[in-house]
Amino acid sequence: MPRAERERQMLQVAEEVFAERGYVSASMDEIAERVGVSKPMLYEYFHSKEGLLLACIAQSRAELREATEEAVLGATSAEEALRRGLRAFFVYIRERRQAWSLLRHEMALIGTGASDEIEETRRQQTDLIAKLMTGYFGVGSPLRVEATAEFVVGACERLAVWCERHAEVTPDRATDYAMDVLWTGLRERAQ
Structure with missing residues (x-):
């Protein structure tokens, strides 16, 4: 199997195990077994369990950025750009629950390089x-721009956590909820 394909496979399985068991309880033995490789091969690719976790988070971050950037392409207004970006985020967390789980369980990762990656x-x-x-x-x-952007990110993170408890809330509905609050405060500043 080509190296890049094997690495993707390792990251996919590691993401599953980290999401199921949490970082501390996850074992390199289990990840290697599920992938069908030796534990030394995991270490050869990622150097440590933390290195594997960091690679999973970096991959999730890149995917989230790509999804968000693609969603806002061609938006013709501030409202449309905000709605598209929010929807991309809520679709991502719905479709990539395991990746989202890694990103949101940062308290268990304090003191590791993963908390820096999540930030x-x-x-x-x-x-x-x-x-x-x-x-x-x-x-x-x-x-002011940065403060407003921080507010949007924080509000959407909390809404995403809330959505986990309410499976009936679709990405479109979560986007509507977020827009109801966020667009009200931003509308007057739109050009």
Whole structure:
């Protein structure tokens, strides 16, 4: 099997095991067994269990960014860009529950490099939202743009956690809920 394909397989299985058992309880033995490789091969690719976790988080971050960026392409208004970006996020967390689980269980990862990776995911989304806002809104100072983007990211994270408890809430419905609150505060600043 080509190296890139084997690595994708290892990451997929590791994501499943980390999501099922949590980082601390997950074992490299179980991951290797499920993948059908030796434990030393996992270490050859990722150097450590933490290295494997970091690779899983980095992959999830890249996928989330790609989904969000693609969703807002061609948006013709601030409202449309916000709605599309929010929907992409809620679709991602619904369709990639295991990846989302890794990103949201950061308290168990404090003291590991993973907590930095998770914060980098937030930073990525905040930067993307701030960039979009600058193009669509008369937002004022860069500090205000960043504060508003941080608010959007934090609010959406909490709504996503709430959605986990309410399986009946679809990505479209979650987007509507978020837009009801967020767009009300942003509408007046749209250009």
